[in-house]
Amino acid sequence: MTDLNRYTVNIIIENKPLIRDPEGETILRDLIIKNGITEVTKVKTGKLLKLEVNAKDKENAKKIMENMCNDLRIFNPVVSICKITVSSDS
């Protein structure tokens, strides 16, 4: 496994735009707006998975992650989207 590089991968799982997110709505209404920070108009909550991945290159790391997210239902495609970002480990 000498040719592999290590990457840090962030997977963010959040609800699709039209799916209600009561946690985000509550944070916006009862914490942010009620405390006078009226500049904020929307809050969405989600889940962050942070992974360390060994792969040939960035593209390969992303491909492995995309397949994993689909095969292992890391997100539920009915209601959620997942965003994958890969960065080199420094």
Next chain:
Amino acid sequence: MKIAVAVFPGSNCERDTFNILKHNLRIDTDLIWHKESNLDNYDAVILPGGFTYGDYLRGGVIAAFSPIMKQVKKMAEKGKPVLGICNGFQTLVEAGLLPGALMSNISLKFICKWTKLRVENNRTAFTNICMKNSILNMPVAHQQGRFFIKNENLKHLIDHNQIVLTYVNNKGETSNDINPNGSIMNIAGISNEEGNVMGLMPHPERASEPALSPLRSADGLLIFKSMLNYLKKA
């Protein structure tokens, strides 16, 4: 006739379910650990309620990848009755045996209370001795029970008569204020097209003995007795 009640790490309603089947209905029933890879000797399988794998990531998603689920899928394909209660419903959805998604309750609260359910479809393996539109009393106890499905798939669900149970008020009407968790169309339970796979959020096993019901009812028994009726006819 032999029934399997699957047990995953974090299941907690398996003994209640087992008790009703074994001691109340006197059916040969086994608790089966989720690593079991052969259910050929069983005529039906029940996935009980609980918090498998601590509901990590989402309720039911990790359990959906347990070895036993391959067998559960095989049984579903063969037309054998497969019932998912609460967390078991979530697991069936995550395993792709039932459509849609079960999301956090709109109130974000854990809800534990008795509900009234209307039987929308009495032709499934688990409702066939119920009258259509009859009202069943059963408790819910969940935090992720808000059933959601895309509009086009909802239409498919309606067209194929897959909505089995809905939350209703005392008059038997669906209304927003009686909806405990924000489920689309007040849905409490659905089935596959064939009607042999059903998932529901309410707990029939907690509603099967009058002594345990504030209404002295035992409506949950109808779900299990329907399953037996279905198996007798099969």
